[in-house]
Amino acid sequence: MEMTLKRRETMHRLCGKGLEIFNEKGYYNTSLDDILQELSLSKGAFYHHFKSKEDYFINIVQNLIVQKVYALLIEPLDTNENPLPVIVESLENALEPGKKNEMAYGFMLNDFLTEFNKRNEEISGYLKNILSVWEVNLVAVLKRGKVDGHIARHVDCEGAATYIIASYLGMRSLMTDSTNRQLKYQYIQQLKQYFKSISATHALA
Amino acid sequence: MEMTLKRRETMHRLCGKGLEIFNEKGYYNTSLDDILQELSLSKGAFYHHFKSKEDYFINIVQNLIVQKVYALLIEPLDTNENPLPVIVESLENALEPGKKNEMAYGFMLNDFLTEFNKRNEEISGYLKNILSVWEVNLVAVLKRGKVDGHIARHVDCEGAATYIIASYLGMRSLMTDSTNRQLKYQYIQQLKQYFKSISATHALA
DNA sequence: AATTTGACCGACCCATAAGTCGGTTATTTT
DNA sequence: AAAATAACCGACTTATGGGTCGGTCAAATT
Structure with missing residues (x-):
């Protein structure tokens, strides 16, 4: 039991630091030694816990990334309010x-x-899966918005979800340095503009 | 003279095939040998024409990619019509x-x-530069659209341009296999929806 | 206390890929 | 035709980085 705890703790540290550095420098541009050095761990330690770099990253995806996406983008959708402002807020966040x-x-x-x-088709599959869950949830919440009279009846919810996701993903290519407040502000403003055009509120510029 | 022609032809073949394969497999996932083999050329030939892989790619960016972006995304904007349908058409294309x-x-x-x-900051700089030219042109054309009465006066043209670019870039992450007609259709539909909301036409669902 | 097992070490192996260099071949210049 | 130069060849060097393996040490089991 005690040994299992030690194991889990080390794996956890590895995953946390790994995500941090992979996110910063990219997966293929990060060597295991880069990560190991920061944690003062050895190759031996690493391969005692993971069977490959790929296996390691899949672990990171399925634990940390999935969790973060849920917390940031999916769970916030679970309310009974007007979905559009809720979506805006989640993206802003x-x-x-x-x-x-x-x-x-x-x-x-x-x-x-x-x-x-x-x-890497396998990893890309896991990632696409995350997107797909997000999309399903967006569609669901948009459809509910229709029923509740917040969203215009003519709206294609699948299309709207795709459009929301695309614009969100695309922001990353533009926001290189994280301090780019201006771009984020512009994005959110235009998103609201778009949302106005699919909402059911009876006109009003 | 004749030698210069030979040189240019080989460099041209190298750049063309290089872009094709880099685009397909990614820059860092493509070895020079991958490209050289397809053209039945040798390392020696390559380094006779380019001083490094980086130099080679910069060549590709500044010739082929710049040219394609201009042809596909920037030059089409140069009309006197209502800019919004023109933008839609260029993106669709x-x-x-x-x-x-x-x-x-x-x-x-x-x-x-x-x-x-x-x-690679240098290359990323060149690429961002291309985006920036596109953005400037989008903004200009949107502003003209305002003057010409096609676009609502309240619209933030810089913000709209950012939003258009972000959504376009983001589509790539979604459209993995090129045959994804459905996603493209959804995207264009929603883009039109957004454009409706920033156009000056006096209401009409 | 003796033994086993899990956590960890780090030198080593090996494949890949960028870049080098001493050549050969083809083309141009004189 | 001879000399010079450009185009091209491919074995080699070198660096990187994933993965291996025989070991050490400490904790847990007996």
Whole structure:
């Protein structure tokens, strides 16, 4: 039992630091030694816990990344209010660089997706799966918005969800340095504009 | 003279095939030998013409990619019509996978930007520069649209341009296999919806 | 206390890929 | 035709980085 705790703790430290550095420098541009050095661990330690770099990253995806996406982008959708402002708020939040020197989690998806799309089908599959869950939830919440009279009846909820996701992912390519407040502000403003056009409120510029 | 021609022809072949394969597999995931083999050329030939892989890619960016972006995304904006349908058409066109087995040029920017953002500041600078030219032109054309009465006066043209670019770039992460007609259709539909909301036409669902 | 097992160490192996260099071949110049 | 130069060849060097393996040490089991 006690040994299992030690194991879990080390694995946890590895995953946390790994996500941090992969996110910062990219997966293929980060060597295991880069991570190991920061944690003062050895190759031997690493391979005692993970069977490969790939296995390691899958672990990170399925624990840390999934969790973050849920917390930031999916769970906030679970309310009974008008979905549009709720979506805006979740995106605004997800684009926020972490408080102190945390990561800007909202940014990871586009980067990792792009990196793995052409290189590793398995990992890219897991990542696309996360997106797909997000999409399903967006669609559901948009449809409910229709029923509740917040969203115009003519709206294609699947299309709207796709559009929301695309614009969110695309922001990453533009916001290079995390301090880019201006871009985020512009994005949120235009998103609201778009939302106005699909909402059911009876006209009013 | 004749030698210069030979040189230029070989460099041209190298750049063309290079872009094709880099676009397909990613820059860092493509070895020079991958390209050289397809052209039946040797390392020696390559380094006779380019001083490094980086130099080679910069060549590709500044010739081929710049040219394609201009042709697909910037030059079409140069009309006196209502800019919004013109923008829609250019994006629709840029997302179109090349006719026979050409490349889907519209896709390159997000991939390369993401790849180089964390790895090579110089190249990422060139790429961001291309985006920036596109943005400037979008803003200009949107502002003209305002003057000409096609776009509502309250619209923030810089914000709208950012939003258009972000959504376009983001589509790449979603459209993995090039045959994804559905996603493209959804995207264009929602873009039109958004455009309706910033246009000056006096209401009409 | 003796033994086993889990956590960890770090030198080593090996594949990959960028870049080098001393050549050969083809083309141009004189 | 001879000399010079450009285009090209491919074995080699070198650095990097994932993965291996025989070991050490400490904790847990007996």
